[in-house]
Amino acid sequence: MYFERGVRIVIVGGWSPGPLGHLKQALSLHGCHEFIEPSNLSTFMPPFPGLWCFHPAVFITALILGATIHVALTAITTFFQRLLIILLILALCRILVVITVRTSIKESIRRICWEGLNADIDHTRVVIIGFSWGGSVVAEMIAEGMVGGVNQSSAFLIAPTTSLVARMALQRDAASKIANRRLAQNPVKITVVHGEYDVAFCPNQNRWNNIPGVDLKILPDNHNFLTNSSLQTLEQILLRYYNDGCR
Numbered sequence: 001m002y003f004e005r006g007v008r009i010v011i012v013g014g015w016s017p018g019p020l021g022h023l024k025q026a027l028s029l030h031g032c033h034e035f036i037e038p039s040n041l042s043t044f045m046p047p048f049p050g051l052w053c054f055h056p057a058v059f060i061t062a063l064i065l066g067a068t069i070h071v072a073l074t075a076i077t078t079f080f081q082r083l084l085i086i087l088l089i090l091a092l093c094r095i096l097v098v099i100t101v102r103t104s105i106k107e108s109i110r111r112i113c114w115e116g117l118n119a120d121i122d123h124t125r126v127v128i129i130g131f132s133w134g135g136s137v138v139a140e141m142i143a144e145g146m147v148g149g150v151n152q153s154s155a156f157l158i159a160p161t162t163s164l165v166a167r168m169a170l171q172r173d174a175a176s177k178i179a180n181r182r183l184a185q186n187p188v189k190i191t192v193v194h195g196e197y198d199v200a201f202c203p204n205q206n207r208w209n210n211i212p213g214v215d216l217k218i219l220p221d222n223h224n225f226l227t228n229s230s231l232q233t234l235e236q237i238l239l240r241y242y243n244d245g246c247r
Contacts, residue, residue, distance in 0.1 A: 010112065013042065014045075014131045019234050023129065045104060055104075061095060069089060098169055105165070108137045139178065140174050157193070159225065160192065162202075163204040164203070178190075195223055197222045
């Protein structure tokens with residue numbers, strides 16, 4: 001099986017490379033040599049230090065949090081006032097997490113669209129592979145109708161951390177949003193692969209069940225899918241699914 005000429009593969013990574021290196025090598029051996037990995041995407045991925053730290057909303061919230069902590073440590077206050085300050089600090093910490101995750105997703109999507117989807121629109125097909133955090137970002141794009149149509153019609157989500165991201169951002173799980181979206185109006189093929197033992201990063205895997213247009217696979221593995229059997233299975237799924245879809 002060989003990928004049809006003109007197909008672009010957009011790769012959106014996560015907190016670790018996981019199986020992406022193996023899949024890139026496998027795709028190259030099967031005739032696909034055009035990969036796009038949006039530059040500096042990891043710098044928008046919390047909790048590691050990166051460009052997300054300098055987003056205005058994040059920066060301002062962090063400054064307010066820092067000032068509040070300074071007051072708590074230096075000001076002479078009553079017990080009740082100190083209690084209120086502590087509660088305020090806890091609330092600001094939670095708000096900071098929400099703002100960080102939401103703005104990081106938006107910046108990541110903007111980078112993916114700029115470098116992966118909007119360039120060279122003459123391509124016949126764009127296949128997006130998202131792993132871990134990258135899978136959750138691509139899932140948000142699907143939920144917003146940004147993946148699908150003539151050129152962007154396939155998405156391969158490997159261990160997408162949509163439940164974890166939704167909890168951190170205080171928003172609905174992207175899987176639930178996709179379930180409520182009529183994908184037929186914006187045709188997109190979606191394959192989601194989860195690890196059976198990946199309960200820490202990917203809880204609520206059953207939310208992907210029975211979603212029209214979504215093919216869910218559960219493999220006996222953890223989050224990174226680095227066993228030989230998992231890598232072979234991922235390779236087979238990717239090549240079979242997308243070679244069939246790209247003809």
